[in-house]
Amino acid sequence: MSTGYSATEPDEGKAVAARPGVDLAKIAEGVRLILEGIGEDTEREGLRRTPDRVAEMYAELTAGMREDPTQHVSPLPGDKHDEMVIVRDIHVASLCEHHLAPFVGRCHIAYIPKGGRILGLSKLARLAETFARRLQVQERLTSEIADTLYDGLKPVGVMVVIEAEHTCMSLRGVKKTGALTITSALRGGFRTDSRTRAEAMSLIRGRE
Ligand SMILES: [Zn+2]
Secondary structure, eight states: OOOSOOSSOOOTTOOOOOOTTOOHHHHHHHHHHHHHHTTOOTTSGGGTTHHHHHHHHHHHHTGGGGSOGGGGOOOOTTOOOOSOEEEEEEEEEEEETTTTEEEEEEEEEEEEOSTTOOOOHHHHHHHHHHHHSSEEOHHHHHHHHHHHHHHHHOOSEEEEEEEEEEHHHHSSTTOOTTOOEEEEEEEEHHHHOHHHHHHHHHHHHOOO
16 A cells, blocks of 8 residues: 555545645635535535645645755756756646636846856756745746855856646636746846847747
């Protein structure tokens, strides 16, 4: 019998996996209140396990709150690369803190190393993920990634661009399906040198 968290749904009556720092029962109770509030029958077959499922989902979507993002910013030893590094199209999925609705898109991270300090490429994706798995606004998500990378790696410069679709916009209100919100954060050399900035932007845009 597995004791770890499983992506498959727990059986009826089986205790869900513990999530340190998260009160799953409290979230489930809140979801039950939402269901009652919209006039649903919380006992009908399709909804009986919904509060527990949603509680697990919110625990997962906010897991970054309980992680230290700086753990992903440790330079690879023995490297001496000083040219611009760009990782583009990192998938990000986050929750808008105004509506608790997902926003989903792509994150592009560029930096210019100093003193040969570079990061493993997967670390950039993990850094973005740690900040995305929190209640966010896209502007803060963008600047938190940039600041943590700039402060931790001490590179010449950092640029972070995020393009995302917000379901709180596309599902309701103005219903601008497909509209992308684009945010950027520039640090160091990317802020002061327009040619460096333009080079990074053209590499990021160099896709379909
Ligand atoms: Zn929103």
